[in-house]
Amino acid sequence: MMALMKRTPPSSVLLDQQLCFALYAASRSVTAAYRPLLESLGLTYPQYLTMLVLWEQDGLTVRELGDRLQLDSGTLTPLLKRLQQAGLVSRQRRRSDEREVEIRLTAEGEALREPAKAVPECMAARLCLSSEDMQRLRDELKQLAAQLSQPTQV
Amino acid sequence: MMALMKRTPPSSVLLDQQLCFALYAASRSVTAAYRPLLESLGLTYPQYLTMLVLWEQDGLTVRELGDRLQLDSGTLTPLLKRLQQAGLVSRQRRRSDEREVEIRLTAEGEALREPAKAVPECMAARLCLSSEDMQRLRDELKQLAAQLSQPTQV
DNA sequence: GAAATTTCAATTGTACACAATTTAATTTTG
DNA sequence: CAAAATTAAATTGTGTACAATTGAAATTTC
Structure with a gap:
C-alpha cells in the first residue's frame, strides 16, 4: 500500500527550490x-x-x-x-x-x-532595485562564481 | 587639451559594475x-x-x-x-x-x-552557502525575473 | 456549421557556448 | 640552436536559445 502512494519529492529536488534554475531563468x-x-x-x-x-x-x-x-x-x-x-x-x-x-x-x-549609455540607465529603471541592492546582488553573484572557480575541496 | 585626456568611463558603463554581466557569468x-x-x-x-x-x-x-x-x-x-x-x-x-x-x-x-539525487547535494556543498543564504539569493533572483516580466511602466 | 481565429508543436535560420582538435607562432630546454 | 613544449586563434561538431514561420488540430464566431 504505502509503496504505491505518490509522495511529494523532497524539496531539495523541486525545480522551484533550485538556486541553479532561478539563476538560469533570471539570466535569460x-x-x-x-x-x-x-x-x-x-x-x-x-x-x-x-x-x-x-x-x-x-x-x-x-x-x-x-x-x-x-x-x-x-x-x-x-x-x-x-x-x-x-x-x-x-x-x-x-x-x-x-x-x-x-x-x-x-x-x-x-x-x-554614446547612444549605448542609455541602455544601463533604462535597465536600472526597469529593475526597480536601489543602487545598494543592485551592488549587493552583483557582489553575491560574483562571490558565487568565484567560489565555483575554486578547485574542488576534499 | 582637456578634450584629449583619457578619462575613466563612468562606473555605470564598466563591465565589472554591471549586474547583468555578473548574472550572465554566474549562470555560466x-x-x-x-x-x-x-x-x-x-x-x-x-x-x-x-x-x-x-x-x-x-x-x-x-x-x-x-x-x-x-x-x-x-x-x-x-x-x-x-x-x-x-x-x-x-x-x-x-x-x-x-x-x-x-x-x-x-x-x-x-x-x-535516484543517482540524480546526489547532484544538488554535491552542488550545495560546493557553493558553501548556508541554506538561508541560498534561499534568499534564489528568491531575489526570482523577484528580479518577475520584475522584468512585468510590462514596461510609463 | 462553415469560416476565421487560436493553439500547439515542429521547422528554419541565426547566434551563442563550449569541448576538442588543428595550425601557426613563440618560448623553453637539453 | 634544434627539438619539444607552450600559446593563441581558428575550426569542427554538438547542444542550446529564440524569432519567425509553417502546418495541423481545435475553438470561436458569425
Missing part, C-alpha cells in the same frame, strides 16, 4: 529584457558585453577579451567576425606576436558608445 | 560546475532541468514543460528528441487533443532519479 530574463534595447543598436547581448569591454579598453587581443568575458575563442572568433562585418571593430594580427589578434574599435564602433 | 559558472556531475548521468544542464520537472510531475505536454522551464518548442523539441534518443522519455500525441505531445518518463528515465 535579463538577456531578454536587454534585447529590444540592443536591437536599436544592432547588437546582441554578448556583442554588447564585448563592446562594453572595448569601450573601456580598446585594442585588446582575443585572449584578453576572453579573460574579461570568460569566453573562449570558439565563441569569440565568430562573434568578433560579426562585429567586424557590422563595421564596429577591426581584427588584426599583431606584428610583435603573430599569434595574437588585436581587436580595435572603428570610428563607427566608437560612435556607438 | 554554475552550468559549468554542474557539467562534470551531469556527465556521469549522460545529461546536459537543460536536459537535467527538464528531467527535474518530469520527476516532479510526469506526463506533461511540451507546452506545460515550456511553461515551467520558460522555454519554447524551438528549444524543447530538439532537446526532448535527444532525451528520447537516450531512452529517457517517450513523446506521444494525445488522443484527446492531437496538437499536444505528451512527454513521459521511461523506466530508464525514472531509474535515473
Whole structure:
C-alpha cells in the first residue's frame, strides 16, 4: 500500500527550490529584457558585453577579451567576425606576436558608445532595485562564481 | 587639451559594475560546475532541468514543460528528441487533443532519479552557502525575473 | 456549421557556448 | 640552436536559445 502512494519529492529536488534554475531563468530574463534595447543598436547581448569591454579598453587581443568575458575563442572568433562585418571593430594580427589578434574599435564602433549609455540607465529603471541592492546582488553573484572557480575541496 | 585626456568611463558603463554581466557569468559558472556531475548521468544542464520537472510531475505536454522551464518548442523539441534518443522519455500525441505531445518518463528515465539525487547535494556543498543564504539569493533572483516580466511602466 | 481565429508543436535560420582538435607562432630546454 | 613544449586563434561538431514561420488540430464566431 504505502509503496504505491505518490509522495511529494523532497524539496531539495523541486525545480522551484533550485538556486541553479532561478539563476538560469533570471539570466535569460535579463538577456531578454536587454534585447529590444540592443536591437536599436544592432547588437546582441554578448556583442554588447564585448563592446562594453572595448569601450573601456580598446585594442585588446582575443585572449584578453576572453579573460574579461570568460569566453573562449570558439565563441569569440565568430562573434568578433560579426562585429567586424557590422563595421564596429577591426581584427588584426599583431606584428610583435603573430599569434595574437588585436581587436580595435572603428570610428563607427566608437560612435556607438554614446547612444549605448542609455541602455544601463533604462535597465536600472526597469529593475526597480536601489543602487545598494543592485551592488549587493552583483557582489553575491560574483562571490558565487568565484567560489565555483575554486578547485574542488576534499 | 582637456578634450584629449583619457578619462575613466563612468562606473555605470564598466563591465565589472554591471549586474547583468555578473548574472550572465554566474549562470555560466554554475552550468559549468554542474557539467562534470551531469556527465556521469549522460545529461546536459537543460536536459537535467527538464528531467527535474518530469520527476516532479510526469506526463506533461511540451507546452506545460515550456511553461515551467520558460522555454519554447524551438528549444524543447530538439532537446526532448535527444532525451528520447537516450531512452529517457517517450513523446506521444494525445488522443484527446492531437496538437499536444505528451512527454513521459521511461523506466530508464525514472531509474535515473535516484543517482540524480546526489547532484544538488554535491552542488550545495560546493557553493558553501548556508541554506538561508541560498534561499534568499534564489528568491531575489526570482523577484528580479518577475520584475522584468512585468510590462514596461510609463 | 462553415469560416476565421487560436493553439500547439515542429521547422528554419541565426547566434551563442563550449569541448576538442588543428595550425601557426613563440618560448623553453637539453 | 634544434627539438619539444607552450600559446593563441581558428575550426569542427554538438547542444542550446529564440524569432519567425509553417502546418495541423481545435475553438470561436458569425
